[in-house]
Amino acid sequence: MAEAVAFYGLTAVALGASLMVVLSRNMVHAAVSLIPVLLAIAGYYVLLGAEFLAAIQILIYAGAITVLILFVILLTEGATGLRVRPRNEQVPLGAITCLVLAALLIAVLTRTPWPQTRSSLPEYNPGAVGESFLTAYVLPFEAMSLLIVACLVGAIVVARREE
Amino acid sequence: MAEVIRIVLSVVIVFTFVAVGVALFLVLMERKVSAWVQARIGPRHVGPYGALQTVADLLKLLQKEHILPAGADRLMFAAAPVVVAVAALLSYVVLPWGPGVIVRDLGVGVLYFTSVLSLEVVGILTAGWASNNKYALLGGLRSAAQMVSYELPLGFSILTVATITGTLSTVRMVEAQPYPWYTYPSVIVAGLVFLVAATAESNRIPFDLPEAESELVAGYFSEYSPLRFALFQLGEYGSLFATSALFVTLFLGGWRGPFELPLVGPVVDGIFWFLLKTYAVVFFFMWVRWTYPRFRIDQLLNVSWKLLLPVSLANLLLAGLLIAGSG
Amino acid sequence: MREVPLDWAYVAAFALLGSLLAALPFVVVWLLAPRSQYPQKRLTYESGVIPFGSAWAQFHVRYYLYGLVFLLFDIEVIFIYPWTVVLRQLGPLAFVEMLIFIVVLAVGLMYAWRKGALEWA
Numbered sequence: 028m029a030e031a032v033a034f035y036g037l038t039a040v041a042l043g044a045s046l047m048v049v050l051s052r053n054m055v056h057a058a059v060s061l062i063p064v065l066l067a068i069a070g071y072y073v074l075l076g077a078e079f080l081a082a083i084q085i086l087i088y089a090g091a092i093t094v095l096i097l098f099v100i101l102l103t104e105g106a107t108g109l110r111v112r113p114r115n116e117q118v119p120l121g122a123i124t125c126l127v128l129a130a131l132l133i134a135v136l137t138r139t140p141w142p143q144t145r146s147s148l149p150e151y152n153p154g155a156v157g158e159s160f161l162t163a164y165v166l167p168f169e170a171m172s173l174l175i176v177a178c179l180v181g182a183i184v185v186a187r188r189e190e
Numbered sequence: 191m192a193e194v195i196r197i198v199l200s201v202v203i204v205f206t207f208v209a210v211g212v213a214l215f216l217v218l219m220e221r222k223v224s225a226w227v228q229a230r231i232g233p234r235h236v237g238p239y240g241a242l243q244t245v246a247d248l249l250k251l252l253q254k255e256h257i258l259p260a261g262a263d264r265l266m267f268a269a270a271p272v273v274v275a276v277a278a279l280l281s282y283v284v285l286p287w288g289p290g291v292i293v294r295d296l297g298v299g300v301l302y303f304t305s306v307l308s309l310e311v312v313g314i315l316t317a318g319w320a321s322n323n324k325y326a327l328l329g330g331l332r333s334a335a336q337m338v339s340y341e342l343p344l345g346f347s348i349l350t351v352a353t354i355t356g357t358l359s360t361v362r363m364v365e366a367q368p369y370p371w372y373t374y375p376s377v378i379v380a381g382l383v384f385l386v387a388a389t390a391e392s393n394r395i396p397f398d399l400p401e402a403e404s405e406l407v408a409g410y411f412s413e414y415s416p417l418r419f420a421l422f423q424l425g426e427y428g429s430l431f432a433t434s435a436l437f438v439t440l441f442l443g444g445w446r447g448p449f450e451l452p453l454v455g456p457v458v459d460g461i462f463w464f465l466l467k468t469y470a471v472v473f474f475f476m477w478v479r480w481t482y483p484r485f486r487i488d489q490l491l492n493v494s495w496k497l498l499l500p501v502s503l504a505n506l507l508l509a510g511l512l513i514a515g516s517g
Numbered sequence: 518m519r520e521v522p523l524d525w526a527y528v529a530a531f532a533l534l535g536s537l538l539a540a541l542p543f544v545v546v547w548l549l550a551p552r553s554q555y556p557q558k559r560l561t562y563e564s565g566v567i568p569f570g571s572a573w574a575q576f577h578v579r580y581y582l583y584g585l586v587f588l589l590f591d592i593e594v595i596f597i598y599p600w601t602v603v604l605r606q607l608g609p610l611a612f613v614e615m616l617i618f619i620v621v622l623a624v625g626l627m628y629a630w631r632k633g634a635l636e637w638a
Contacts, residue, residue: 090308157599176625352601488637514612
């Protein structure tokens with residue numbers, strides 16, 4: 028009962044705030060509206076018993092990525108509100124893209140056999156996560172560090188070229 | 191139903207403590223400490239030794255008019271102080287006040303603590319942007335750059351303690367601290383890094399560039415009038431107290447004291463020592479604030495990225511080596 | 518109720534009820550405070566002169582660089598959290614695996630340092 032209330036509450040927040048993100052004509056408003064969406068998703072993780080994932084969702088997405096997005100908006104002209112067209116004017120092309128994407132997502136959603144294993148999540152998340160990436164998935168884990176360094180190098184090259 | 195009552199009660203109790211025991215008391219304490227450092231007397235007219243000064247200030251703030259700056263963003267201007275205050279309040283969920291005295295002992299304890307404190311950055315950044323004031327925006331941006339830079343060394347020093355104790359729960363971290371805790375070299379280095387990074391996280395001198403009154407007026411809250419200003423104070427002192435309490439939890443043995451108080455039982459004894467140590471750490475932060483000058487922004491960022499980050503990372507690996515070797 | 522959702526029900530209550538309690542004194546202000554607004558009062562503070570233009574200006578790219586380097590190291594941090602709790606149990610092998618991970622990222626940090634991404638200028 029309580030979990031159903033929580034689920035529908037989170038869904039209302041996530042959908043409402045997502046609409047704000049898409050429909051707002053002010054880029055800073057759109058970026059800040061992302062925060063309730065991301066926090067609501069952390070709430071979903073909690074309902075699934077994935078506490079560790081919920082905490083890193085707050086730390087990385089709500090606390091770090093939104094700050095980065097705000098920095099990006101503030102360094103472009105977006106924050107000044109001048110000479111900015113927050114909406115795409117390619118209506119036909121945009122509509123086609125949206126429809127194709129929606130069809131693709133619906134097809135994936137309906138055809139994937141979603142496993143119903145809510146109760147099998149280990150009680151203590153961080154230990155289980157640590158064990159799996161340090162034993163079974165050690166190669167992807169090490170590859171992750173290379174990916175992060177690649178992001179870093181790419182960003183520095185792009186940012187420095189502008190000067 | 192009983193659970194709902196417990197939830198509501200715990201929120202009300204913690205909120206009251208943060209408002210009275212932290213915000214009102216610490217502002218008074220700050221004024222008294224600054225007076226002591228500068229050989230002044232400080233507030234003394236309202237109540238005995240000026241003890242009711244901040245209560246009087248609050249009553250005054252309640253009667254003052256809200257001013258929305260011209261061209262400000264109404265909704266975000268109003269929301270930002272609430273976000274900052276609530277982010278600070280959320281961190282109190284995992285503070286262990288005494289044996290068994292904690293709101294909830296989350297499995298991801300210290301990770302949760304750093305997560306909710308990182309939300310404060312968002313509130314400060316939007317406050318600066320929404321004010322339509324150049325000083326406020328500059329202060330908000332500086333603050334965000336500073337807080338994200340110091341989150342990393344802070345995180346690494348928390349992780350060092352987590353490595354040695356093998357847990358993320360704040361309660362079990364206190365229980366796992368063997369005496370004498372201070373003989374671990376990694377713990378000492380982590381503690382020192384934590385102190386420096388925590389000063390920067392709470393935007394205090396020598397890391398107070400976001401508010402730097404002599405250059406930015408008051409930084410991101412320049413345009414804020416009565417009660418919203420009070421909420422920023424609540425958030426600022428609330429997180430100062432919470433970080434000090436986390437320092438006590440991680441490095442100073444939490445609720446355990448050097449001896450047991452007679453007659454009062456373990457719970458009161460624990461709360462006593464925990465509060466005593468935390469207020470002592472808060473005093474340390476205030477003492478530093480009124481003693482040292484301010485860094486330049488490039489110096490400030492260099493301290494974090496070129497000194498604290500490599501040192502705390504190496505320190506963490508050293509602690510890991512120790513544990514992996516012994517385990 | 519299971520343990521983890523109950524833990525976070527407290528967190529949610531702190532967020533929602535906390536905002537409510539923080540907003541409560543605004544009712545008192547609404548009842549007591551005077552209201553008189555005129556254009557001069559709402560001017561923002563700019564060292565005593567009339568504010569020039571809008572405050573919403575473009576900012577320097579260096580903020581973005583700090584933000585990005587921070588985000589990437591934050592991702593590193595979230596991998597270390599689970600590592601700390603299983604290190605004792607998994608022993609030296611887990612240590613070496615994390616050492617490789619951190620050394621690769623340290624090389625990234627050195628690159629950022631050498632390229633001047635960590636300079637304010």
